[in-house]
Amino acid sequence: MRALVFIPAWNEEASVTEVIDDVREHIPDADLLVVDDGSTDATAARAREAGALVASLPFNQGLGAALQTGYLFALREGYQCCAHLDADGQHPASEVRRLLDEVAADRADLVIGSRYHARGGPAAGDDYQPTISRRIGTNVFRFFLTLATRQRFTDTTSGMRAANRRVMGLFSENYSPDFAEIESLQLAVRQGLRVEEVPVRMLERAGGSSFLTPLRSSFFIFKGLVVLLVGMFRPRQVEVER
Amino acid sequence: MSGPLASAIDAAGPVLLAAGEEAKVHLTSQTRILAAILAVAFMVMILDLIRRNRLQERYSVVWFVAGLGMLAGAAFPGLLELVADVMGVRDTNVALFSLILLLLLGLALNFSVIMSRQAAQITRLAQERALEQARRQSERDGNDGGAGSAAAAQSSRS
Secondary structure, three states, X not given: OOEEEEEEEOOXXXXXXXXXXXXXXXXXXXXXEEEEEOOOOOHHHHHHHOOOEEXXXXXXXXXXXXXXXXXXXXXXXXOOEEEEOOOOOOOOHHHHHHHHHHHHOOOOOEEEEEOEXXXXXXXXXXXXXXXXXXXXXXXHHHHHHHXXXXXXXXXXXXXXXXXXXXXXXXXXXXXXXXXXXXXXXXXXXXOOOOEEEEEOOOOOOOOOOOOOOHHHHHHHHHHHXXXXXXXXXXOOOOOOOO | OOHHHHHHHHHHHHHHHHHOOOOOEOOOHHHHHHHHHHHHXXXXXXXXXXXXXXXXXXXXXXXXXXXXXXXHHHHOHHHHHHHHHHXXXXXXXXXXXXXXXXXXXXXXXXXXXXXXXXXXXXXXXXXXXXXXXXXXXXXXXXXXXXXXXXXXXXXXXX
């Protein structure tokens, strides 16, 4: 089964090489694409040196557009499944491997790597320590997304996912550039796709800092709620067989 | 559409009645002349922008119609008074202002819609360019980078 692992990266020159090596080691049979989202540093060059394919967006378009680029590539080049992980080193490739296996075994169309256990608390022995603002945001999104999709999600903003061709087709056409993570989950569930969460181990960021300040995260939450609300009234396109 | 507005003006009505003799407030001829001059100048400006390729025709129609409306209002004040009557507003000027405000609101929204569409188009363009670049790289590298086109890479080797 041909699989593509893609890594959206925006100014991640410090960690991208490491992440690529990690993926190489744990998922040797997958092809590797780095979607460089208009980086102004040496991200693209580092990724090429490390032997990955690089798709460079000419200017920064936001995470949603970068992810969509990856899905589009996977769809057009005929991969059976694809996975993506963050470029900052938070996501161990060994865990991505598990997500890909779920999709390859056709147990789900879209698999989300969750840093929380199904109960909602952080995974035991987790290296991940969320900040307060992130914890609030997580809970708000969790609540409303569950309300909107009638399916339980614990890690709504996870950037570690694996998907099959159905999802590629959906996401390469409909993907909000502003609010990719949440809206995409809602979209997939509404289309009748099988979305599954798998608890994974995540690490602290290797380089850089989170973009979330209290003010920003409040705005982030507000925007997310609007997106969710609007999403509930979006027309369903093609009904997919369950 | 102007329920609260109309009732606010109704509330102000007695004051106006007490102050002046007339129940209605008309446009003065000064205003009309000024409006006509402005409307003509505006339309000349639109035409000039189109002529110099600074404005595309399809986006100019709405502005041109706005200019014509302005001119019509200046030339036939009876038209404006009719509109004011329909809106239930005593003051023709207030009717004019609220109409223009609504039109501008609609226009601004229209631009947001156009902007959103163009933003989506720009994004897709950027993505296509990025994908093309990755595809070329994969052909150049052969299958080294684990390119998406194993078959193409093999055929180029043989």
